[in-house]
Amino acid sequence: MTVSSRPKCNADDRARSAYPKPRRTCTTDLQVARIEQALTRAAMLVESDDAYLEIFVRLETELEAAKERQSASARAKAMVKGMSQNAIF
Secondary structure: OOOOOOOOOOHHHHHHOOOOOOOOOOHHHHHHHHHHHHHHHHHHHHHOHHHHEEEHHHHHHHHHHHHHHHHHHHHHHHHHHHHHOOOOO
């Protein structure tokens, strides 16, 4: 008797796993808000235990990156809006 801890899958399961669902993306505003909230929680954890300092620093870095994406997105939209206003059709 063979004991296997992994469940067996059939061909249908393998076919489904070959095409995973696309990752849901958040708007940059939502990303910034969620990271800020997580950063606040991490700060409270760091206050009681320095073991959470790495998480706090990583969240700070992610927040800066999200704000940069937000800024870049706003600049791109403004550029397109300016181009469409100056375009002659």
